[in-house]
Amino acid sequence: MQPPVTPASSAAGAPPPPPPPTTTCSTSCRFVLPPTRRHLLASSASSLLLAAAAAAAPRAASSEDDDAVTSYDPVTAAERAASASVSRRVGEAVRLLDLGRDLQARGEFPAALASFTAVATEYGDLSLSGYARVGRALVLYEEMNY
Template identity: 50%
Template sequence: MRTSSGNHGPFLSHLLNPTPSLKAKARSFFPAASSRTWRRRSLLLSLPLSILLSTPTSAAAPAPSYDPLSDSEKNASAALSGRVSDATQLLDLARDFQAKGDFPQALDYFSLVIRDYKDFAFSEYARVGRALALYEIGDREEAIAEMEDVSISLKGYPEIHAALAAALYADKHAPLLAENQFAIATLLDPHYTDLSYVRETKHWPPSLVSSLQHFITLT
């Protein structure tokens, strides 16, 4: 049986001969889809090759930290810190006893610092306190020897020069040497001309304060 285009049913005829509105919708749909595909391809082609070839990975692990100190160096540092702390506490105790006027106890603690921590530079300041305590308890010969020695190792430290000046004048009857030491002390710190300063601020023992008074008044 022959068929012709004119004999198609309504539904088949509609498919074979779409209406103008259907043609317009098809043209508007397919070019748009093609345009989006083209834009995606253009974007991919514009990316650097390293990005295209890279694969997603988890966050990089942090690099291991570098510690320049060995365990033995850390242990030595901790031991040194402990010794410094112990020595400082002893020195503070000695000065507390000195401030209270307990010079025998001050002498014991100053002596401990000098004996056990003589490798520390601040042990020289403990020697100053020890010399003052020795002077007070009556061992003036050793006290003056200590002052003379420390006046060299701590040259320019005004307290030791002032103390030595007082002792040289009162006990050694050496006014010229005393004047030289006192000139150094007062050039660096004029407070040492004030008896209340050495007594109340520096906590000198009464015997050394008396010797300094004799020197200042030339009596």
């Protein structure tokens, strides 16, 4: 796409004004920015660069203080240990639930009942113990009907 053709000036000898600068994009469209807008964009960009440099300068001066503090971890060792303990308990409960489902699918109802009962009694404080209670009920029902 070509810039628009400007008509010849009525004053003889005066060259026509130059076309405004354009910026092209990858889809061959053109955007024309007026000179005041270009100046505003350039001054905004330089202001941002100056502000970023000014903000980084005080940080460089305080980096000596940061050397004393190597890192900050918001999780304490006690919280980490408690989380690991809960993770182990949940993992064991899920393992017993899966074992109960496998045993139930194979028709080994007494072993499945024991697995579901272990989850319901030992891990009753976990919300997944509800699944164990449902599993127990299903195993008892299937055991009576076989």
